[in-house]
Amino acid sequence: MAEWTECMNFGISVAKQASQVVLDAFKKDKEVMLKSSPADLVTETDQRVEKILISAIKEKYPTHKFIGEESVAAGDRVELTKAPTWIIDPIDGTVNFVHRFPFVAISIAFAVNQQTEFGIVYSLVEDKMYCAQKGKGAFLNGVPLLTSGQEDVNQCLVVTEIGAERDDLALYTMTSNIMRLLKLPVHGVRAVGTAAVDMCLIATGGADVYYHIGMHCWDIAASAIIVQEAGGVVIDTDGSEFDMMSRKVIAASSLPVAKRIAEVVQAFPCRRDDVDPSMCICGASSC
Numbered sequence: 036m037a038e039w040t041e042c043m044n045f046g047i048s049v050a051k052q053a054s055q056v057v058l059d060a061f062k063k064d065k066e067v068m069l070k071s072s073p074a075d076l077v078t079e080t081d082q083r084v085e086k087i088l089i090s091a092i093k094e095k096y097p098t099h100k101f102i103g104e105e106s107v108a109a110g111d112r113v114e115l116t117k118a119p120t121w122i123i124d125p126i127d128g129t130v131n132f133v134h135r136f137p138f139v140a141i142s143i144a145f146a147v148n149q150q151t152e153f154g155i156v157y158s159l160v161e162d163k164m165y166c167a168q169k170g171k172g173a174f175l176n177g178v179p180l181l182t183s184g185q186e187d188v189n190q191c192l193v194v195t196e197i198g199a200e201r202d203d204l205a206l207y208t209m210t211s212n213i214m215r216l217l218k219l220p221v222h223g224v225r226a227v228g229t230a231a232v233d234m235c236l237i238a239t240g241g242a243d244v245y246y247h248i249g250m251h252c253w254d255i256a257a258s259a260i261i262v263q264e265a266g267g268v269v270i271d272t273d274g275s276e277f278d279m280m281s282r283k284v285i286a287a288s289s290l291p292v293a294k295r296i297a298e299v300v301q302a303f304p305c306r307r308d309d310v311d312p313s314m315c316i317c318g319a320s321s322c
């Protein structure tokens with residue numbers, strides 16, 4: 036809908052404006068706070084940028100809803116209704132931001148009727164603006180994107196993330212997944228430190244497949260549509276349809292590669308983003 040094109044252009048302009056706050060803070064010392072684990076970090080800049088984005092969008096679109104990483108950390112529930120909803124990660128790659136490792140992104144997705152209409156990922160240190168609107172292709176700084184189209188997993192460069200979980204089962208699953216992939220063999224395994232940018236690399240053809248377990252909807256909602264609009268496929272790590280709330284994703288250059296990775300990679304249990312955080316990880320109200 037033309038209406039959503041206007042929303043996307045507005046999203047791009049607010050992401051660019053807010054990026055200045057991140058860039059200004061990038062080289063300075065930061066006060067770091069912990070969230071779910073010693074590797075799940077947040078800074079005052081994450082919180083500030085989310086507020087800037089949400090208040091600018093709210094002013095223009097007062098009826099729209101929001102799912103924002105830091106608002107959820109502060110207690111908001113993740114609810115994706117049929118209403119137009121902006122799904123925001125103010126700084127994807129907070130650990131990179133804290134260490135000045137130069138890959139950090141503002142990630143903004145927009146969904147209506149629970150379907151993503153567009154995605155924006157601004158990798159701001161690199162000044163790379165990725166965006167895609169449903170049915171209209173994916174672009175990097177205005178240039179159309181195409182995945183590699185690779186169908187042979189043995190020829191693949193794989194991207195993944197270590198993530199923030201530090202319990203034994205998560206660490207064992209993650210490291211054994213990498214070992215199984217290296218033994219396939221694949222050409223290599225990389226991690227950039229931001230799920231949003233990792234997935235955009237699949238859209239550019241610079242890597243062939245990405246998988247991740249444990250990230251959240253705000254990390255990957257925008258980049259999922261960017262991969263799809265660049266001709267790639269996005270599925271769950273169990274081989275089923277992509278579900279942005281499941282905290283499991285494979286983004287690939289082709290369906291054969293996605294399915295092969297789904298056969299190799301195992302998941303550890305993660306609570307879905309859209310369930311009550313007081314519920315057990317298995318989904319029951321008590322166990």
Ligand code: IPD
Pocket residue numbers: 075076104124126127128129130196197198199228229230231249250251254
């Ligand atoms: C994190 C990054 C990281 C991924 C984590 C995410 P954040 O997002 O995307 O690459 O491994 O699972 O939580 O916290 O920097 O917005």
